[in-house]
Amino acid sequence: MHTSSLRQNFLAELDHELTNTRRVLERVPFEQAEYRPHPKSMTLWQLATHVVNLLSFKTLFLEAAGRDFLDPNGAKPGPTPTSHAELLARFDQDSATLRQALEASDDEQMTQNFRLHRGEHTIFEQPKSTAIRLMGLNHSIHHRGQLTVYLRLLDIPVPGLYGPSADEKSGG
Template structure:
């Protein structure tokens, strides 16, 4: 019986989710970057950028023991992309960087703790692999779901993700 490592499982899940995410990001119409379906909703361009920037956040979980949101020297997202080309270029760069960080890691490192905090207030403390799944993958999937709704409301056909969609009924 072959057993795969924690690292291999995360990489396989990441690869699957990245492929699906890229399909949706490629559909973002930047002429509608200011579109928001509700006054409390993020604008389309900001939502798409957030999904991409979360890739750098996931890399932080892999490479560091903590992140303090009050640290003025902490990593910050870059400027918002202004075109589909910029968005996809950043997606490719951040995806490759995250994959490389995971490949350089190992199961032992992924079981070390990661703490997300604001000064003394702990927002989240989990083993790195758990943090990657909860605040990384699950968080991204949540926002990708929002993006699919925005695209649907703009009458943009939605690709199959975990199964057929109304617009792509067969794989």
């Protein structure tokens, strides 16, 4: 009987979710970057950039023992993309980097703890596999869902992610 490893399971799920996320990002209109559905909401471009920046966080969860938000030398997201092409290029690059880090890891590494903190205050400390799942993958899926609402409100056809979307069912 063959059993999958944590790493193999994450790779399979990651590939599926990265494909879906890219399909959503492809539809984000740069010319409407400042759109926000509510004053408390991020702009469309801030949200799309955040989704891309979360890829670096997932890689950090794999490669480091922790991250202190007060550390001025800590990992930071790259500059805000200034075009749609740049956003997609960074998504592709960061996706490849994350995939390589996951391929280079093993189940033992995935069970080691990752501590996210601000100085002495621990935000969370969990096994790396849990950190990737909760603060990485689930967090990304959450914000991707928000992006699909922005697309809907802008009357941009929403791609189906786990089956056909309403746009695909009605022929667009």
